[in-house]
Amino acid sequence: QKEVEQNSGxxxxxxxxxxxxxxxYSDRVSQxxxxxxxxxxxxxxxxxxxxxxxxxxxxxxxxxxxxxxQYVSLLIRDSQPSDSATYLxxxxxxxxKLVFGTGTRLLVSP
Amino acid sequence: xxxxTQSPTHLIKTRGQQVTLRCSSQSGHNTVSxxxxxxxxxxxxxxxxxxxxxxxxxxxxxxxxxxxxxxYSSELNVNALELDDSALYLCASSLAPRSGRSTDTxxxxxxxxxTVL
Numbered sequence: 001q002k003e004v005e006q007n008s009g010x011x012x013x014x015x016x017x018x019x020x021x022x023x024x025y026s027d028r029v030s031q032x033x034x035x036x037x038x039x040x041x042x043x044x045x046x047x048x049x050x051x052x053x054x055x056x057x058x059x060x061x062x063x064x065x066x067x068x069x070q071y072v073s074l075l076i077r078d079s080q081p082s083d084s085a086t087y088l089x090x091x092x093x094x095x096x097k098l099v100f101g102t103g104t105r106l107l108v109s110p
Numbered sequence: 111x112x113x114x115t116q117s118p119t120h121l122i123k124t125r126g127q128q129v130t131l132r133c134s135s136q137s138g139h140n141t142v143s144x145x146x147x148x149x150x151x152x153x154x155x156x157x158x159x160x161x162x163x164x165x166x167x168x169x170x171x172x173x174x175x176x177x178x179x180x181x182y183s184s185e186l187n188v189n190a191l192e193l194d195d196s197a198l199y200l201c202a203s204s205l206a207p208r209s210g211r212s213t214d215t216x217x218x219x220x221x222x223x224x225t226v227l
Contacts (some may be wrong), residue, residue: 042221043200043221044218045112046215099200100154
């Protein structure tokens, strides 16, 4: 069973702080990793994709991948109340499908 | 906005009925994947269509079926609805290379909220 694990949270951070979201996956052959943001009642919105070990930065977001440890993370710098949402980690286990974690709920307080 | 559209937005059905959900993929995309998201859970892969053929299926029973049309739009059909089918149904489009060996980033539509009473 190919799995993606996330802490369901909620993760509470004050406005302006760094939010750190983590994800582990079970299949070493995975090549593509994605972070989606989902607001309550809405569909998932792509934030970042990452394919190689190391860091990838896009604005306030940094994705980190460590394939040896089967670990993906998302850092959100200067967190804003509008960042409050559920963050879904997804792993591409082959071109047929994405496997998602259950998501981590992030709460950013003003 | 991803350019992926779904209809209807909301739907209420009763147990045993059949339902058809529709999806139009983003312009230039040739692959459509369907996911079911129950409350408090991550999306679960139902199946994917590429070049009008099923291209992978998740752990869903045969009463979940689909179609893809020449314009790459797609339908999800669910027969004999059960209470547990109540969920947000998500369509995602992506572009597969001609080889069909990989699809990469998937972009989601707004979803259809199905309630089964």
